[in-house]
Amino acid sequence: MFELILAADWSAAASPTGPRPKKDAIWVCADLHGAQETRYFPTRAGALGWIDGWLAKGHRTLLGFDFAFGYPPGFARALTGQDDALAVWDRLAAHLTDGPDNANDRYEVAQAINRRFPGTGPFWGRPAHLDLPDLPTTDRAREGHGLPERRAIETVVPGAKPVWQLAYAGAVGSQSLVGLAALAGLRARWGTELQVWPQQTGWQVPTARIALVEIYPSLWPPAQAPIRDQGQVIATAAALRAAEAAWFTGPAAQPDADRIAREEGWILGTRLAAEAQALPPGVDWTPMAEALETLRKAHPCRVGKEEVPLGAAAGRFAAQDISARRASPPRANAAVDGWGFAHATLAPGPIPVAEGRAAAATTRAAAVPPGHAIRILTGAALPPGVDTVALQEEAELRDGVLHLRALPKPGANARAAGEDVQAGAPILPAGRRLTPGDLALAASSGHGTLPVRAPLRVGVLSTGDELIEPGAPGDGIHDANRPMLLAMLAGWGLEPVDLGHVPDDPGVLRDALDAAPVEAVLTSGGASAGDEDHLSRLLSSEGRVHHWRIAIKPGRPLMLGDWQGKALFGLPGNPVAAFTCAALFARPALLQMAGAAWSEPEPLSVPAAFAKRKKAGRTEILRARLRDGRAEVFASEGSGRTSGLSWAEGFVILPEPAATISEGDPVPYLSFTALGIG
Structure with a gap:
């Protein structure tokens, strides 16, 4: 349908991002009849100029930007008097200043918008040095502004973020503020040659030469590239190249689809919620990224x-x-055994030898007369009058004088103080x-x-009547989780505490949690909703639950919360799921509690040695290993197959959007070594 595809990964940076390509900056991929060109831009002005240059070539063009084209219902009318996202664009363009050097006043504009709403909000997040009392620094400070948290599309695509957050990890709101002001200018420049989908077109394929659409690069696995953002725009442009007319259809399941098109907008390429969901309807499944961000905020360092x-x-x-x-070194010293002298004082011919020698860095030899050499050993401090050392293999002592086979360069074989x-x-x-x-x-x-x-003490507690100790006789299930988790904690530099095993008894479980002499607890089992899943009910009624069901496989149910001041990670009972959740969720939170920086290792992009079709709606974690540079995955995805944990050397992590993976396609691979599991 389109000759030219332009996919832009946007940034709200307040200054140029520098001459060297980097992540979290602006990347644009131009795909003309399948031939791709990718560019990095330090400024928004530079990117828009390049895009305008492409648009001027006259091609039938699909132009996509990766930020929200609208806001949740009610925002546009409160701000402009119209249920029209494009009116919001024009208002932002009229009030937001965004200079050619990226300098902008987005936080001040957001505060001014907040003042038009009752209560506090909806926008939040700003640098601490800005004195903007009506723009709260945290989401918890907001109240009474009267607007929903998400657009309709953000309930269909679990990974899509709300637009209200302007700063800190995971923020996307600033991109939309500066981006929509820029798009208003783009519309003004191109007039009727450009249509915005679906705001101007409804749920139809745009007929204008230029179709402007909202995209979400995480719908597709990134292409292999030096920088992930670059790989994302490459993959997005390639996916849009195959776009079908059906991609432009509306959310039939939404009763107010026409209003959504005009006021909120939609992400191109997103199928209907009923088709996209891989999770049971009616349940609030938390995206993996959201759960990790909650853990980062909830668990600062807790040890002295x-x-x-x-x-x-x-x-x-x-x-x-x-x-x-x-x-280090504290004094200039010799790097080799040999002969030391002041290079500039040497006369041609044999060199007289001074008395004594320099043999240790902690002692000082007497000053060496000009034109003389002294015997010196590796590490010895250079005596006064020495700046160069000749290798002993290049020198010969005959008749009391030194003969050099070759004169080294000035300063050779001498280490400077503080080198x-x-x-x-x-x-x-x-x-x-x-x-x-x-x-x-x-x-x-x-x-x-x-x-x-001080060491962070982390307890490991197994639950369930069916468990027996490893190696014990009987027909029960041997407790594989406890020794596995204790070993993982020790490998991360934490102090593991074996809390043993408790039966399916809420009172015994409560007592064990209360008595645990630790700062955090890993439990396994009991976090689901069955008759004997007491942990979930106990934590819900007497503790604090951050998240319960996370949109990952394997790993649900996974309960994240606190028990009487102790961080609690309610891991699933199946060993593979417990291992996976401990590695991906407990590890970064526990290390931060222990005094380390928050750490989420970046996966490598490697070719797949497997084929798979994945539904949308949750992140899937596959046990994997690299062979000949390609990612193999374990034959079974069953979370009770502990043999796969021994077989695997890492994870293939498939993000929430639907995907069809063929052999050779790039997939994200995260090694166990990167996760501190060796």
Whole structure:
């Protein structure tokens, strides 16, 4: 249907993102009859200029941007008096300033909009240094503004984010504010040659030469590229190249589809909710990214600091930034065994030899007279009058004088003071898990002790009448989860505490949780909704639940919450699901509680050695390993097949959108090594 496809990954950065391509910046892919060109842009003005250049070529064009083209119902009328998203675009263009250097006043504009609504909100999130009292810093500070949290499309595509959040991790609202102002200008420049779908066209294929649409790159696995954002626009452009007329149809399940088209907008390529959902209807399934963000906010560092000797610091987390107490090396010294001299003072011919020798960095030899050489050993401090060292293999002592086979360059084989580390220079960041190499660096920089975090104690508790101890006789199920989880915790540098096993008895479970001498607890089993799933009911009634059912496979049910001040991770009972949820959810939260920085390792994009069709609606985690550079997956996806845990070396992580994967297609692969599981 279209000759030219333009797919833009937008950014709301307040300054140019720099000359070198990077993530979280602007990427645009132009696909002309299947031939692709991808560009990175440090500024929005630069990207729009490039896009305008393509539009001027006269091709039938599908132009997509990856931010919301509208807002939840009621916003447009309250702001403009019309149920029309395009009126919001024009108002933003009239009030928001966005300079050629990316400087913009989006936070001030958002505050001004908030003032038009009752209560506090709807927009939230801003840098702490901005004095904008009507733009709250947290979502919990909002109240009474009267608007829904999500558009209709954001209930169909679980990964799509609400537009109200302007700052912090996962924010997309700022992109829409500056983006819609830019699109208003685009419409003004191209006039009737451009139509916005579905705001101007309804649920029909646009007839104008340029079709402007909202896209969501996460609907498709990213193409293999140096930077994920680049891979996403490449994959999106390729997917749009195959776009069908059916992609432009409306959400038939929505009774007010016409209003949605005009006021809220829709993401091109999203099928109807009834077709897209892989999860049971009527249940609030939490996207994986949302659950992780909740954990990041809910579980800051919970342990104190202590000073320990270097020998006891390996594997601990640095409690503060650590700087060098002295230079390394502290003095200029010899890098080899040989002969030292002042290069500029040498005369042609044999070199007289000074008395003594320089043999240790902690002692000082006498000054070496000009034109003389002194015997010097590796690591010895350079005596006064020495700036160069000749290798002993290149020198010969005959008749009391030194003969050089070749004269080295000035300064050769001599290390300068502070060549490795300068005194006062930062050497180890706060939150780093200290390695043997870090201890060597700290010792050479003058440290005998290091400030570290106290160990985070994490309990592991198994539940269920059916469980028996590993190796015990009987017909029960051997408890595979507890030894597995305890080993995972130890590998992450935490202090595992074995809390044993409790039966299906809510009172016994309550007592075990109350008595646990830990800061966090991993349980397995009992988090579903069955008659004997007491953890879910107990935590709901007496603790605090952050999320219960997460949209992942394997892994539901997974309960995330708190019990009497202890972080609680209610893992599924099946070993594969417990392993997966511990690695992907518990690990980053527990490490942050232990004093480390929040960490979600970035998967590698590798070719698939398998084929699979995946429904939309949840993230799927496949046990995998790399062979010949391709990702193989375990033969069974059953979460009770523990043999797959031993077989696997990592995960293939398939995001929430529907996908058809063929052999050779790029898939995201995350190794167990990256997850601290070895």
